[in-house]
Amino acid sequence: MIRYPSLQAGAVMGTTAPSSGVPTETHALLKLAVSRMESKGFKMVCGDTVWTQAKAASAPAKVRAAEFNQMMADESIQLIIPPWGGELLIEILENIAWDQIKNKWILGYSDISVLLLAVTLKTGIATAHGTNLIDLRGGVTDETTGKWPEVLAVQVDESILQHSSSLYQKEWNFAEPSPCVFHLTEPTCWKSVSGADVHMRGRLLGGCIDVIRHLIGTPFGDVRHFQQYYTGNEPILWYLENCEMSVTDLRRSLVQMKLAGWFHNSAGLMFGRSAANRPVEDYTVEDVYRALSEELQIPVIYDIDCGHVPPQLTFINGAYAEAGLKAAEGSGSVKQTFKP
Structure with missing residues (x-):
């Protein structure tokens, strides 16, 4: 528990x-x-x-x-x-x-x-x-x-319910400090790979892919043991974000996570906004998300409030979560229950 x-x-x-x-x-x-x-x-x-x-x-x-x-x-x-x-x-x-x-x-x-x-x-x-x-x-x-x-x-x-933001910060402007630190100027829009509404349930796990990928194969990255010992094999709902990786490195890292079994028994994937998600040739981050959704047969939503493009929600690793997206509105929510 x-x-x-x-x-x-x-x-x-x-x-x-x-x-x-x-x-x-x-x-x-x-x-x-x-x-x-x-x-x-x-x-x-x-x-x-x-x-x-x-x-x-x-x-x-x-x-x-x-x-x-x-x-x-x-x-x-x-x-x-x-x-x-x-x-x-x-x-x-x-x-x-x-x-x-x-x-x-x-x-x-x-x-x-x-x-x-x-x-x-x-x-x-x-x-x-x-x-x-x-x-x-x-x-x-x-x-x-x-x-x-x-x-x-x-x-x-x-339980506690959090909603998607109204605006996000496109870039840092240290020359003109804001009273709230962030310069929130761009309309927030959560999206799904399917283009349809999404509803997912599972135990939250996640973080910055650039660094958590290095836990794979170590005593500190045993996702399967966590599921079996602490949550009774409940599905995992992953939240992830890319800080600095190219789109191709992001793809390699996600495939590594998949091959390591991290996405076994997953309810869905949520990806934060990223300034690093620039295309490599004609290969886009949307291609990465689509491939992963098809391979794992689970829903994927992206551009959520998580990570290095603020603001961000507070995600609790281990909490039971219900995440939803209203695709037509570009709005989403995450309800977290502190379930033992």
Whole structure:
């Protein structure tokens, strides 16, 4: 059965950098994000790793793992939220004290999704794929991203419904900071491969394909064991997003996941928007989605609010979800139930 943490009002949030830390020149952004969280009633504990960055990581792997282990062991901390993603989180997995993982929330995305997926697959503890700390520095937060505290406060056997956003951000504009950090200018439109309405049900799993694919074949990526041991072989509903891969690399990675058995007994696939999904010759991302849907005989929806093209919904790894798409309207929703 799945175990769900619970976020209380005024909780202590620990921020550590299991992947990349924050370079000196952007410390002001982190300090502002911490201040915003404190103004909302949270108590903040910052680890040493969040303030440093060298050689593509915040610190050596054992140092990063030790600080994560320390925050995981600290009974006062209810939520661990890294400042942002990075490149080398996978280095710390072998140094995590897996027998001491506590039932507390870990929230993040990008490279952090390696940690999220590994924790849920290995321990059956739900983890939260959503915003990072740096993106919470704005004076206001958009409705889609801003729902994360409400999602993390849901109790066992309760449900929460999230809807597709109205607008998304096409590109970052650091020269003109927005009060809500993101510049939401483009109409959101969820789509399906079939062009028809879609309704899917299953246990949520997912993350950034660029990095979670590297869990395949390791002790931290046993999807089949997770299904059998923690969910009674309920179907998996995958949410996935592409950060930097070419369309052909995306296709290779998805085929690898399929051949590794990750898509066995799947209810459907949901793909986030991506600025990387540019055609290779005349081969498009829609071709990739269509092929996968035909091969697996499951529905596929795409351009959902997930990942590196904000805003994004908060997806709970391990939760039972019902996802729907009204194709004519381009609108969708995800209802998550904290089912043990």
